[in-house]
Amino acid sequence: MQKILVVDDEFEIRELLSEALTFKSFEVLTAEDGLQGLKVFDEFKPDLAIVDVRMPNMDGVGFSKRILAAYPEFPIIIISGFLKQYNIEEIRSLGVKEIMTKPLDIEFLYKTIKNLLSL
Template sequence: MKKILVVDDEPSIRELMHDYLSMQGFEVIEAVDGLDGFNKFMQHNPEAAILDVEMPGMNGQDLTNKILAINRNFPVIIISAFLYKYSRRNFIESGVRAVLEKPVDLRLIKQNLQAIFGTRN
């Protein structure tokens, strides 16, 4: 079972992602902010991450940079309601696999994870 790290400061988003990804056959590790996310990344060795951008403390962009500094090929999917503040191109150039806007279409999450893992459900 593939492990997915979900980092979002909104409990309802974490719950939605947890329920959906669990139904898709993934083990879900949840984190409430970037620092918690980095600690869980180091502790649990997930195979991909879905990160919010706007979070207190360490934001998703900083977390992405820390993760990709450790593993340049690690699959990161960014989700945010505030993408207008950021450059999608910068995220993609930094190694992020996908940048999705909230409210996120869960089918896009599934499609991106299938592309990352080379699977079809």
């Protein structure tokens, strides 16, 4: 079973994605910010991460920098309702595989995950 880490400060988003992806037969673990996400990443060893860009303590950019510095090919999908406040090209240059805006299209997200994990 493929493992997905969802990192988002919004409880409702974590729950929605957890339920939707569990329904699609993924094992899902969640974290509420980038710092907690790093800890969960080390313990959980996910196959892919879905990460909100704007969070307290450590944002999605900081999380992505840390993970991709150690695992350059690790698939990260950035999600946000506030992408205009960030430099999209800078985020892409980190090695992030996909950037999506909220509200999410769950079917498109699922297809993207399948492509990234070669399922």
